[in-house]
Amino acid sequence: MSDFFTVSVIFATLAAGIRLATPYLLAGLGETVGQRSGVLNLGVDGVMQLSAFFAYWTALSTGNLWLASLVGLGVGLLMGLVYGVMTVRFKAEQGISGIGIFLFGLGFSDLMFQEKVGTPKFIPSKLPSVDIPFLSDIPKIGPALFSHSLMTYGAFVMVPLLSLMFSRTTFGTNVRAVGENPEAADSLGVSVARVRYTSILIGNAMAGVAGTALVLDLGIFQPNLTQGLGFIAIALVYFGAWRAPGVMAGALLYGFVQATVISWKALEIIPRSWSDIASAAPAILTIAALVVLARRVAPPAALTKPFTRH
Amino acid sequence: MRRLVSAAVPTFAALAAFAVAAIILVALGASPVEGFRAIFSGAFGNVDRLSVTASRSVPLLLVGAGIAISFRASVINIGGEGQIIAGALLATVTALAFPDLPRPILLPMVLIAGLVGGGILGAIPGALKAYASVNEILSTIMLNIVAVQIMNYLLRSPLIDPLEIQRGTRIPQTKQLSHNAVLPTLIGGTRLNLGVPVAIVAAIGAYLLLWRTPLGFRLRAVGHSPEAARTAGIPVERSVVEALALSGSLAGLAGAILVFGSEGQRMATDGSAAGFTGSAGYNGIVVALFGGLHPLWTIPSAFLFGGLITGSNHLQRVLQVPSALAVTLSGIVVVFVVSSTNLRERISDLLRARSDLDDSPPESPKSEVVAT
Numbered sequence: 001m002s003d004f005f006t007v008s009v010i011f012a013t014l015a016a017g018i019r020l021a022t023p024y025l026l027a028g029l030g031e032t033v034g035q036r037s038g039v040l041n042l043g044v045d046g047v048m049q050l051s052a053f054f055a056y057w058t059a060l061s062t063g064n065l066w067l068a069s070l071v072g073l074g075v076g077l078l079m080g081l082v083y084g085v086m087t088v089r090f091k092a093e094q095g096i097s098g099i100g101i102f103l104f105g106l107g108f109s110d111l112m113f114q115e116k117v118g119t120p121k122f123i124p125s126k127l128p129s130v131d132i133p134f135l136s137d138i139p140k141i142g143p144a145l146f147s148h149s150l151m152t153y154g155a156f157v158m159v160p161l162l163s164l165m166f167s168r169t170t171f172g173t174n175v176r177a178v179g180e181n182p183e184a185a186d187s188l189g190v191s192v193a194r195v196r197y198t199s200i201l202i203g204n205a206m207a208g209v210a211g212t213a214l215v216l217d218l219g220i221f222q223p224n225l226t227q228g229l230g231f232i233a234i235a236l237v238y239f240g241a242w243r244a245p246g247v248m249a250g251a252l253l254y255g256f257v258q259a260t261v262i263s264w265k266a267l268e269i270i271p272r273s274w275s276d277i278a279s280a281a282p283a284i285l286t287i288a289a290l291v292v293l294a295r296r297v298a299p300p301a302a303l304t305k306p307f308t309r310h
Numbered sequence: 311m312r313r314l315v316s317a318a319v320p321t322f323a324a325l326a327a328f329a330v331a332a333i334i335l336v337a338l339g340a341s342p343v344e345g346f347r348a349i350f351s352g353a354f355g356n357v358d359r360l361s362v363t364a365s366r367s368v369p370l371l372l373v374g375a376g377i378a379i380s381f382r383a384s385v386i387n388i389g390g391e392g393q394i395i396a397g398a399l400l401a402t403v404t405a406l407a408f409p410d411l412p413r414p415i416l417l418p419m420v421l422i423a424g425l426v427g428g429g430i431l432g433a434i435p436g437a438l439k440a441y442a443s444v445n446e447i448l449s450t451i452m453l454n455i456v457a458v459q460i461m462n463y464l465l466r467s468p469l470i471d472p473l474e475i476q477r478g479t480r481i482p483q484t485k486q487l488s489h490n491a492v493l494p495t496l497i498g499g500t501r502l503n504l505g506v507p508v509a510i511v512a513a514i515g516a517y518l519l520l521w522r523t524p525l526g527f528r529l530r531a532v533g534h535s536p537e538a539a540r541t542a543g544i545p546v547e548r549s550v551v552e553a554l555a556l557s558g559s560l561a562g563l564a565g566a567i568l569v570f571g572s573e574g575q576r577m578a579t580d581g582s583a584a585g586f587t588g589s590a591g592y593n594g595i596v597v598a599l600f601g602g603l604h605p606l607w608t609i610p611s612a613f614l615f616g617g618l619i620t621g622s623n624h625l626q627r628v629l630q631v632p633s634a635l636a637v638t639l640s641g642i643v644v645v646f647v648v649s650s651t652n653l654r655e656r657i658s659d660l661l662r663a664r665s666d667l668d669d670s671p672p673e674s675p676k677s678e679v680v681a682t
Contacts, residue, residue, distance in 0.1 A: 042447070043389070046641070066329060082645070092648035095386040095447060098649060099595050106589075106642025110634035115338055223634070231451045238448055273467035280459035283452045285439070290452075294443040 021255025030206025042098025045230025046105020076208020352624020373594025388589025397562020428562015
């Protein structure tokens with residue numbers, strides 16, 4: 001135990017936690033946008049895997065990580081379009097539609113990987129860490145907080161941006177209106193379909209970037225890369241009570257627990273087998289949080305309800 | 311006519327999946343005709359393959375029948391993966407605890423342990439939904455994660471084969487389980503074991519339960535309208551717990567059958583849920599949807615998807631097309647089924663409106679006279 005409570009180990013764990021929280025945060029924020037408009041998307045994990053593969057493949061063949069990120073985003077948008085048509089146009093049951101997207105993403109990314117890459121290879125370069133001037137010079141805490149990839153900074157910058165979007169912009173207000181009371185929004189001339197399509201596209205694009213962030217951080221792809229990360233991101237939206245800062249808190253919790261378990265394992269503080277139980281802790285904590293929050297915070301009133309104009 | 315409409319959705323979904331499969335096969339440089347032939351002969355080509363397909367269908371059928379029960383009560387169960395694992399673990403522990411019991415006692419015991427294990431993991435999200443308003447989609451997903459980690463812990467530590475520790479290989483698996491718990495083979499030389507009839511009986515049982523028992527009536531009433539059910543004096547909360555517990559117990563039975571019908575006759579993990587379940591917890595949802603959420607129709611539906619899995623493995627061997635094609639197609643089937651359900655309802659509404667018109671008695675001129 002004493003090994004863990006050295007300053008350097010704690011700050012290294014802090015830095016790793018922030019890095020590991022990035023994909024959770026991106027995917028969770030994206031899902032928040034969709035759910036605030038009244039659309040549940042259970043397909044996040046599948047979208048992440050598809051984007052992760054295509055970003056990885058692009059990075060392997062071109063070596064260009066920017067292009068790879070763009071491809072990951074594009075794949076997310078494409079899947080968002082599919083999901084929008086399913087849920088907005090065809091009013092599919094949202095509790096299961098996403099499972100179709102998940103299975104397609106799981107299968108197709110695996111298929112393409114076997115076919116196009118075969119044996120796992122590392123991407124030659126990694127996302128560079130960018131030091132924020134002055135702040136990263138603060139001893140100990142500076143490098144832990146202010147020396148990350150642009151992907152990580154971008155994810156955390158999205159938190160205030162989305163909060164502002166919901167509270168200050170017309171689009172954000174429309175998203176909330178459509179998620180709470182689509183009939184009223186519709187009678188005021190807001191196009192429910194257009195707002196939902198846009199929200200779904202934003203959400204899936206962010207899921208795509210989340211998958212890209214994950215694969216570029218690991219530097220390698222393997223089938224079922226996400227191991228259910230996308231599903232946890234959905235739970236984080238409930239955990240965070242549909243608010244960006246709450247989702248961030250949840251994402252950081254998962255990131256820190258993961259980083260702590262890795263560091264405890266490396267320092268042999270806990271037996272290897274115990275780390276499995278420790279890895280289950282955030283899921284149990286999430287269920288506990290859901291129990292506490294369920295009766296206190298109401299989800300968007302129109303969540304999972306397709307809109308039909310009467 | 312209405313029956314025709316409800317058969318149209320799976321047919322349409324299957325055709326769409328076939329079309330996409332053909333496109334993928336062409337894109338990968340394989341002939342679609344040869345590809346489909348390889349899948350078909352790999353799945354149903356001879357007795358041996360048919361028996362593999364049948365045993366592959368067992369977890370799909372059990373999870374699918376369970377999903378049908380929960381959906382009929384308007385409860386969504388995404389926790390099949392975890393429930394399969396929970397059932398398998400409790401069945402394994404039972405077999406380890408009573409290795410010397412004779413087969414006629416031990417075999418039913420491990421199957422019941424599977425039902426109980428899965429039932430408990432289903433009842434938890436049921437109770438959380440009924441009494442604490444926790445969304446069951448989320449809690450079942452979270453419990454999947456918890457179940458995998460518990461499996462990994464148990465198989466890496468307390469339940470690990472002592473030989474693995476002696477040899478220092480530490481492969482996370484139990485020792486070979488009591489031979490008296492192993493599912494007997496039905497036809498010598500094939501993989502067809504007792505799990506197949508057990509699963510079919512369970513699916514028929516699910517059908518009888520839903521449509522021939524007071525419990526099933528309650529579940530369907532709650533699924534139809536919780537408010538109306540409550541007004542009619544039906545205990546809605548208890549019914550939600552029962553729906554998820556029943557759904558989970560069928561998945562748990564699948565877990566027990568996966569362990570005791572396996573070639574190794576032991577439980578092993580590769581660290582992931584899919585490594586043990588073969589993603590049956592998710593594919594069971596596909597099977598249930600394709601079978602129109604009817605437990606009896608899940609029987610042919612499960613056989614078809616079991617065939618898709620074994621057929622795709624054959625496809626990989628003969629044409630080098632990755633077997634992940636099967637999962638991809640399952641996803642596409644779900645996408646098309648859920649997208650066309652609304653369309654189907656619209657068509658049957660139209661049909662109903664028309665038949666109502668036909669059924670209405672012709673207006674008699676006489677009553678008009680009286681009215682005026």
